Amino acid sequence: MKVRVKSHWPPGHIRTPAYLRGKIGQIERRIGLFNNPEEVAYRQTGAQRELVRVRFRMDEIWGARAERGEDVIEAELYAHWLEPI
Amino acid sequence: MPHDHHDHSHEGLSPSGHPYRPDDDTELSYWQVMEIALRELLIEKGHLTAAQIHAQINAMDSRSPTNGARVVARAWVDPAFKAALLADASAASRSMGFDIGPMHLIALENTKEVHNLVVCTLCSCYPRNLLGLPPDWYKSRAYRSRAVIEPRKVLSEFGLTLPDEMQVRVHDSTADMRYIVVPVQPEGSFGQTEEELAAWITRDSMIGVGLPQAPQ
Structure with a gap:
């Protein structure tokens, strides 16, 4: 399944790396439900969020600067940062 | 042979020719102070003992x-x-x-x-x-x-x-x-x-x- 990382720039304890925001990748695997670090950092206990691993091609992230476009980066992202496309 | 040079002063060097490491006496950083304060409070309030903290440090160091x-x-x-x-x-x-x-x-x-x-x-x-x-x-x-x-x-x-x-x-x-x-x-x-x-x-x-x- 293809997803796009939301290009949001809120303040706070965000575990979505800046270099992946706005980028499109494929879900590699779904890991399960985890506490949301954006809330945990402020001692809030909201609903748990689904954590998924997403695979991105290097040329999607770095464009022509990529060493080799077919290489990939995989990262764990919380579902509320992803939108299906 | 770095220890055979006699064209420079050995002042400030150990007898074997190495510089002395400066004492680690700089002021504590904000986070170092926070760590010490938190650790001492946890011990004073009876949540942890110093022995338990060191047992955890030893357990991590043994990995x-x-x-x-x-x-x-x-x-x-x-x-x-x-x-x-x-x-x-x-x-x-x-x-x-x-x-x-x-x-x-x-x-x-x-x-x-x-x-x-x-x-x-x-x-x-x-x-x-x-x-x-x-x-x-x-x-x-x-x-x-x-x-x-x-x-x-x-x-x-x-x-x-x-x-x-x-x-x-x-x-x-x-x-x-x-x-x-x-x-x-x-x-x-x-x-x-x-x-x-x-x-x-x-x-x-x-x-x-x-x-x-x-x-x-």
């Missing part, structure tokens, strides 16, 4: 890459264990008797076509509960930023040049998972026992910046 090497070596000799490791690396590590606490571990298998590399761009997440403390370079800004932008160049600086046709997979440890690379077993090690194989598996090969090495 080392040899734990991970034993896990990888078993995966090399036991296909059923390897399948279990790739399905749930936490459970597989615990089944070998390693106390990894609540750590969620994912094992990444290198193949002839794929090379895996682990980094934490946001901080310094590392599978400490299995491998012990990370090397200093793993926490450096240079490694953390460059590993995702130019992993092949970074690997070449570690002495590992990968063929173009091989895919590099960089794993950014952004959240709750920790990662261990299962390197490809070198041909020169085929037929060895699990214990002998563990000696081939270096810390760097489990981070993905190196390959297994024949024991010296």
Whole structure:
């Protein structure tokens, strides 16, 4: 399944790396439900969020600067940062 | 022969010619003060004892890459264990008797076509509960930023040049998972026992910046 990382720039304890925001990748695997670090950092206990691993091609992230476009980066992202496309 | 030079002053040097290390008497940083204050409060209020804190420090210091090497070596000799490791690396590590606490571990298998590399761009997440403390370079800004932008160049600086046709997979440890690379077993090690194989598996090969090495 293809997803796009939301290009949001809120303040706070965000575990979505800046270099992946706005980028499109494929879900590699779904890991399960985890506490949301954006809330945990402020001692809030909201609903748990689904954590998924997403695979991105290097040329999607770095464009022509990529060493080799077919290489990939995989990262764990919380579902509320992803939108299906 | 660095100690045979007599064309410079030995003032400020030890009798063997080395500079004395300056005393570590700078002011404590904000976070060092916070750590001391929190630790002393926890002890004063009876939540923890100093002995318990030091027991935890000792437990962490006793963890080392040899734990991970034993896990990888078993995966090399036991296909059923390897399948279990790739399905749930936490459970597989615990089944070998390693106390990894609540750590969620994912094992990444290198193949002839794929090379895996682990980094934490946001901080310094590392599978400490299995491998012990990370090397200093793993926490450096240079490694953390460059590993995702130019992993092949970074690997070449570690002495590992990968063929173009091989895919590099960089794993950014952004959240709750920790990662261990299962390197490809070198041909020169085929037929060895699990214990002998563990000696081939270096810390760097489990981070993905190196390959297994024949024991010296």
